[in-house]
Amino acid sequence: MPKKALALFADSVFIPLRRGTVSREAVNILMAIGEDGYPYVVDFSITPEESASEWRSVFERVRQRGLEKAFVVVSDGIAGMAEAVKACFPNARHQRCLVHVARNVAAKVGRADKGDVMSDFLAVAKAKDPEDAASVLGQFLDKWGEKHPEIIEWADRQDTDELFAFMAAPRPLWRYICSNNRIESFNKEIRRNCKVHVQWVTEDSEKLFLVTLFNRYNYRIGKRAILAAEEVAKFMADF
Numbered sequence: 001m002p003k004k005a006l007a008l009f010a011d012s013v014f015i016p017l018r019r020g021t022v023s024r025e026a027v028n029i030l031m032a033i034g035e036d037g038y039p040y041v042v043d044f045s046i047t048p049e050e051s052a053s054e055w056r057s058v059f060e061r062v063r064q065r066g067l068e069k070a071f072v073v074v075s076d077g078i079a080g081m082a083e084a085v086k087a088c089f090p091n092a093r094h095q096r097c098l099v100h101v102a103r104n105v106a107a108k109v110g111r112a113d114k115g116d117v118m119s120d121f122l123a124v125a126k127a128k129d130p131e132d133a134a135s136v137l138g139q140f141l142d143k144w145g146e147k148h149p150e151i152i153e154w155a156d157r158q159d160t161d162e163l164f165a166f167m168a169a170p171r172p173l174w175r176y177i178c179s180n181n182r183i184e185s186f187n188k189e190i191r192r193n194c195k196v197h198v199q200w201v202t203e204d205s206e207k208l209f210l211v212t213l214f215n216r217y218n219y220r221i222g223k224r225a226i227l228a229a230e231e232v233a234k235f236m237a238d239f
Contacts, residue, residue, distance in 0.1 A: 002034030035236035037229025052080030059088035093165035
């Protein structure tokens with residue numbers, strides 16, 4: 001367990017589990033990019049549903065195991081997540097996954113506009129600084145808001161600090177911490193591996209299987225630092 005993490009990535013994948021009856025339950029997975037630039041799966045839990053209260057429990061466990069600080073925590077827009085982050089990591093920023101946000105915005109428009117809306121929104125991630133990002137977001141709203149008023153209503157409810165939190169890090173690190181892409185690609189692997197089992201008959205058997213996958217990740221993928229590892233180490237040395 002690293003003492004400091006550049007980023008924590010929190011996301012859930014839903015897997016069929018039998019508890020009398022079969023239902024798809026949340027596997028809540030917490031991944032980190034440590035202060036050395038290496039990725040790790042650091043904790044997980046299985047719950048009937050994903051919730052901010054469960055994520056807070058996961059955060060508290062990793063703190064008890066030695067993780068002292070995190071620069072940013074990346075997640076989707078689950079209610080109460082920002083508060084859970086602040087309760088456990090007071091100095092951490094909360095970053096809404098920009099890919100999740102883009103999908104949510106695109107869901108408000110017709111099929112013909114979905115692709116353009118997503119790509120125009122994700123241009124925010126290519127802005128040069130928070131002020132430029134706010135300008136790009138404004139241009140996005142000007143372009144699409146009149147045709148799709150739902151987008152304006154959505155924008156009025158957003159906390160832009162949670163959209164642009166990744167920009168507080170050095171620019172070479174932005175691409176790694178603006179979304180949950182790293183953990184989502186791993187979740188796809190979990191789904192592929194679980195398909196052959198159809199459903200798990202006990203929680204213990206599911207946990208054993210998942211731990212095998214997590215160890216495989218940590219001892220294979222996790223043995224390769226991200227390309228900007230030197231930048232991570234330099235940045236985190238002063239954090």
